[in-house]
Amino acid sequence: MTQVGQVTARALLRRLAVEQSGSRIPSIVAAVVRDGQVVWRAGRGATTGPEGPGAGRVPEGGEPTPATQYRLGSITKSMVAVVVMRLRDEGLLDLADPVGKHLPGARAGEATIAQLLSHTGGLTAEPPTDWWERTPGVEAGELLGRLGPGQVRHRPGRRYHYSNLGFGLLGEVVARLRGVPWLEAVRAEVLEPLGMRDTTARPRPPHATGYAVHPYADVLLTEPEHDHGAMAPAGQLWSTADDLARWAVFVAGDTGGVLGAQTLAEMREPATVDDGDAWTGGYGLGFQLARHRGRRLAGHTGSMPGFLATVWADPADATGVLFLANTTSGVGRGLLFDLLDIVEEHEPRLPAEWRPGVADPDLLALTGLWHWGPAPFTLRLLPDRGLSLAPVSGGGRASRFVPQDDGTWLGLDGYYAGETLRVGPDHLDLNTFVFTREPYEPGTPVPGGVGEWHTPTT
Template identity: 60%
Template sequence: MLESTEHALLRRIAHEQAACRAPSLVAAVVRDGEIVWSGGRGRVGDAVPGTDTQYRLGSITKTLVATAVMRLRDEGLLDLNDPLENHVPGTPFGAATVAQLLSHTSGLTSESPGLWWERTPGADWDALVGSLAEGATKHRPGAKFHYSNVGYGVLGELISRHRGKDWLSVLDEEILGPLGMTRTTPHPVGAHADGFAVHPFADVLLPEPHPDAGAMAPAGQLWSTVTDLGRWTAFLGGDDGGVLSPDTLEQMRTMVTVDDSDVWTTGFGLGLMLVRYRGRRLAGHTGSMPGFLAVTLVDPAIRTGALALTNSTSGVGITQLALDLITTTEELEPHLPAEWQPSTVDPALLALTGLWHWGPTPYHLRIQGDALLLAPVEGAGRGSRFRPTGDDTYVGLDGYYSGETLKVGRDGEGVATHLDLATFVFTRTPYDPAAPVPGGVDGWR
């Protein structure tokens, strides 16, 4: 990157580390699947932290657990609408679905009963589920967003039962290994930062414990580095490495529930936190454990993201820091769109493009990559992309018609005369009398 850009990015993290009194802080910017800048401030021992210094990820762990669950879905081993009872029978909250657990809409309690789980050694699954025998469900499943660390302890058990091994081994074999994330571990290994609480009224530190969380570990156990978290940020931005299909990753990044309903800036998809900021839609997650804060956010549209890790219990504005790093990068070195190049298009598909009408309202149908885009000619409206599923049959990918079927109607000579989209009939001219418009067409007056 330009020297001026690098200085601006370093200045931003230097300010955060100094103003928020973080013992140490590391950060990076990711573009097009690669770390293009990284920096560190403060000290870990006697050294400035680097890209191989481990910090605890906290709840970013959940994004890897969610990815393992989605792999099970893609293999046909579960359906997102399955109740938990189908896969982990015998719990008092078995009516909650897999999707609800992923999106924090299951209604499960936020924390496990008993002692503060983040600061005490965790028990096994039997002890956890036993502690949840009464009062575990705080809200009707599906009723509202309610962040649940317990829900991810449950998903870790679901993964283990399907794979016949512990959830950590599954992550190692199916996700961390294939992506080359060799420095992401359940406990610190090699160079790592110790976690501290910073006194609110004095410049002194209190060491924080980091015990094994047991059955609650899928909610926030993992440690990682800038290098590994940079690879994960690239993954969330679309550099999937064969671990997930692009469609599944996009499904994870699709809003399921809004967190702050008054201003609608944050929410959750399937295992991913979603942020809307200055016209951008970002995906990722934050992490918080005693002694540590972490964040990864990426804008999939331009594949620019940022991450930050610090060994302070609180005080650092870790999410805003990541947003500022992305904004600074894009302001000083704007993302260059890919060069436009002509492509090969099926002539039969090309013949479908152009002007169509939903009643009297004009729409344009155009080819966009491997999909068709049907959108109003003017103003906002029911626009969606469609992907072919068979001869003259397409399925909606997003927008109002997501999941709905579009069929092409043709005359005896094979000419497309109308589009049947979820029973709505689109015609080449407004209410074409030659097309099967329900209710008939009596002519314009």
């Protein structure tokens, strides 16, 4: 289906076809979302093939459809994280809680809930079991009983170290605080409200068969699929292109009442980066993060034996991209970035029309030039009675503020995030710093007092 122009659709389809052919992917489906709607979707390849020794040379199933299920892999983690954040918002846990507070006896070091969500808890990447992605899972009690000092690899908070085990533990936290299995909580609190009714723990027809593609021959090997027990929150779910599109809309900011907008924005904030100074990839609270050509994307990749999936969303312009494929490896990281670039190149958004607004006269009087000592700042009035305070030079300590019921202003971002701005008759008091209309203006309550400007003598 398509709501983009024919030229755009052809360019998107060609890019998908090049990926499927060049990377030898049995089948792949991809989609682009804009403003809450799927504007392009296409599939290539065949979803199933003959089974048995020597078979599988050519998949025989039809092209993937919007209803064809694939495994999501670690995209599951983001959905579990949403329930964790709902628990936080309800006051049932604190992100600073050590996981042991909610899983008594769990030998998981001192990792906190927030650190498990951001993969900075120091836990080992994989659980103390057999290769968990290719074998039946153990129950939560057995998994917790196997934990010990050997599962702690780094000091909590020291570094980013991706941990599937950490999300197994978070799934159990959800289960204990909700009193139902993690999947029931995710279904009731995330999937159903978002209309994701084709997202399930085990496959249902029609679904793609998971394959590994031989590295040196055009033949396939069928990968196993199991219920992964206590590790299921790390990668169990199956879903469709249409359901994953609904998820992309959610990540882009249309929360559907599942989360508050501020909580979702908190999840998309970078808690850590995974490529050092380059900062092209990182992790928030349950979301992977990426930067691409000025975009700040949130979403997640997914990988399980026989399947790959990825979803990215750009909240700044309500755009999302996704793919689902039935191959253990091969889909390039650049596919979705290229799809974003094609849409931007062929159908760039027009900026919203500027329209004048209504300003409170008292707030309007506050706008203009203010000084932090000798440094000039500009105070601007934003929509919905917000304020923006930024250096005239364009760099440095810029922040936005929103009004509070007590007449103060709360910092939203930048250096003054969470700090309080108070407006006086002739000055601004921002967390002990005093801003005045003139540099160190006499008669204003500048701490330390104000002398006279003078020329030094020799």
